[in-house]
Amino acid sequence: MLVVTNLDDPTADFVIAELHDRGVPVVRFDSGDFPATLSCSASIGGTDRWRGSVRTPSRRAELGSVRALYYRRPSGFALPHLDRQDERFAVAQARYGMGGILASLPGCLYVNHPNRIGDAEYKPAGLAAAAAAGFTLPPTLITNVPDDARAFTKEHSSVIFKPISVPLYLVDGKAQTVAVAEVNAEEIDDSVTGTMHLFQKRVEKTADVRVTVIGERIFAVRIDSGLLDWRTDYGTHRYTPVDAPPAVERAMRAYLSHFGLVFGAFDFALTDSGEWIFIECNPSGQWAWMEPPTGLPMTGALADLLEGGLRDR
Template identity: 30%
Template sequence: MTVLILTCEQDVTADMVVAELNGAGVPVVRLDPADLPGGVALSGEYVHGSFHGHLSTSGRLVSTDGLRSIWIRRPGEPAAHVAEPSAWLTEETSQALYGMLHATGARWMNRPEAARRARRKPWQLHLAQRSGLPVPATLITTFPQAARDFAARFPDLVVKPVSGTHPEDPPRAVPTSRIAPDADFAAVAFGPTLLQRRIAKRADIRLTAVGERLLAARKPAAPDPDHVDVRFAPSVGPWQPVDVPASIATGVHTYLREAELAYGAFDFVEDSDGIWWFLECNQSGQFGFVELDTGQPIAATVAKWLAGPEPESEPHATPATRPT
């Protein structure tokens, strides 16, 4: 049985998992939907009440009947690499590829529909609240007066994008930034703006969830309170392994179950009282930088999940009550 990985050509995170699968002797095929049609080909036959499909890439032919799992890491847009791309061909190719893959008995990390929903930050915040995870007070608005009223209630705010990465070529990360005390918020009328109470953090937390396994790492926060985004702040030390509080573990497992995710990279910040505040969950987040610092076997854990069966039903967790 073969593991199928859908991702772009240059993906070091996927490289790490492929190496683990190869080391364990588990067959693996990696392809980018952006190369279909062209470098990648497909065929599916529906005859006499049965379905048989095949995928071909780099000279390898794999039967969809032989797929044990499918990992959607960072795939390109279907048909993006053809000579004359079009929205029509992209939709046709996407329907053909993902429709065929859904007809297999393979396990997904993560299902496309669950992954698309999980990217929506407003939904993430609501689900985190429902799961019992602490969520900083947040406002998403295009009403300037609503922003002003929110700032009066929570004077120390940060602003961040609702959707995440800016869709440039290549994509550009937009940092989380503090709001100036004299901001008048008139500009929020021109687009949805996410304002959030700044947590005076003593550390950043990255929690990588793979199935039931949780691997968390902690990094001390930069001393300058204006450096709110760990991606752009000067480093004051490496990531270090850290135990997951029981209430956070319960909330994360509830979140994953409700989101129908097998994998999630959770970002928290830790305040002076030791509370972990939920910021977001990336359903296909990177983990290589954490593994390199901590030595945590994240790639091996992902490979093990992809290579082996999971229980048909997972135990239900009860949400813990946490501050909001």
Template identity: 35%
Template sequence: MTVLILTCEEDVTADMVVVHLNAAGVPVVRLDPADLTSTVALSGEFVHGAFRGHLSSAGRLVSLDGLRSVWVRRPGAAAARAAQPSAWLTEEASQALYGMLRGTGVRWMNHPDASVRARHKPWQLRLAQRSGLPVPATLITTFPQAARDFAERYPDLVVKPVSGAHPQDPPRAVPTTRVPPGADFAAVAYGPTLLQRRIAKRADIRLTAVGERILAARKDTAPGADPDVVDVRYAPSTTPWRPADVPPRLADAVRAYLRDAELAYGAFDFAEDADGTWWFLECNQSGQFGFVEVDTGQPIARTIAEWLAGPAPRPGPRSADRCGSAAS
């Protein structure tokens, strides 16, 4: 049976997993939904109570009944590179592709419905709390007075986007930024603002969860680091990521998070304070892992390949409607 990987052509992180699948002799088809109607084609037939579906890409034809798993890695918008792209065509192509795949009963990493839900930061924070993960005091508000009151209670704050999206095109990352003392919060009224107590961190933690397997890496804060640069993505540092042991209670909380989120994969970011507490910042349901594997040698790509190559779920009542879970 075949593993289907939905991602863009430039995704070198997916390449790392494909190498392991090829070495294990597991058939793989990799395509970008953006290429639908150009170099990717699909067909599905619903006749006499049965379904037959096929995908074609780069000269390869795969039966949807022959899929064991689908990895939704970094796919483009469906039909975005069609000869005459449009919002209407994207919606039609997306409905056709993902609608057919939803009916196959494959293992998902991650199921599209679970992925959409998992991107919501407020939802993440509440789920993290319920799962037993430490969460810094956080406020999301459009009330300037609420922001002022929050700043009085927690004078050392950072501000970050609720969605992570950049307002300009092409999209760029928006860094987490420290709020200066005496900040004027009047502009909060013009858009939801996420304020969070700053963690005086001694290290950043990237925890990668694949099914039941948890792999964590730690990056020490450089001595004399500028306390105003709080986003590890923008902090100049030559300190490598190193493997880290995961406290058992935190590992249990991460698994509970994945189980309730119905995710098979999650890249968790934590800030470790001076007491050794790992504070939950976010979980990216399709986060990068290549940079961690390069530094630490942790077998993340191989672990993902093994999960994708695992047995397909057994057909059961309403199996086509269920999201893939971390325990599946």
């Protein structure tokens, strides 16, 4: 089994420890370690499987033997010792070479497939898929036109702004969370023209719900925080396991099927009337921090899914 993620990923740590306890052989690496401490060599022809291996300083994974790949949050290829043009060229070779090999292992269970993750990480595609699946969505505008943004904020009594994508953003060397924030028409200026922005009608909510779908299993947790964006402060949250309504469960299944995912971390806003409003689905979302306060066996469920890939292939 391969686990592809960065070195600072406690969620993957829990799953690997569980698999180790079960005697499952695991090779973990970060694509960002290529080529310094990570290498790959593969050939094909006369068979439908890649022959070769991926090697770290301490482990070697034979590609023809890989039956499950847990793709989390690798740091990505980077070769900063090269000048910008050469780095751009070399990174493309690594991405489409090594990345392409890892994405084309016959008979391998992907959780999730990196290409399917890439598709699902486009927030506009996720919103369109959510609407088609039957979720209720808040009115949303994606634009770089200031007048359109001002008109949208005036049309709706309360509007929030949030990033469409969240790459690593450092302040004084520390990674930052770009928080959801309220915005009004007077705050919108011509700097909006510089890139695309997402504006959304604020949902009047009583709580949030994070639903983690792992294969056939669904783990829904109500999060009471009193915050507009519960990610900004975890200190006062209260976590309560809940059941997802049947209509929401059907819509989640349809959404995951649309993107070809076997794992998804869904976020909902829960209204006073009990309606679940779709916010987003992260195909590589975090979940392990909710396990201790709820007792939900999510680590075991993820290990079951991955181990099942070994048995079934």
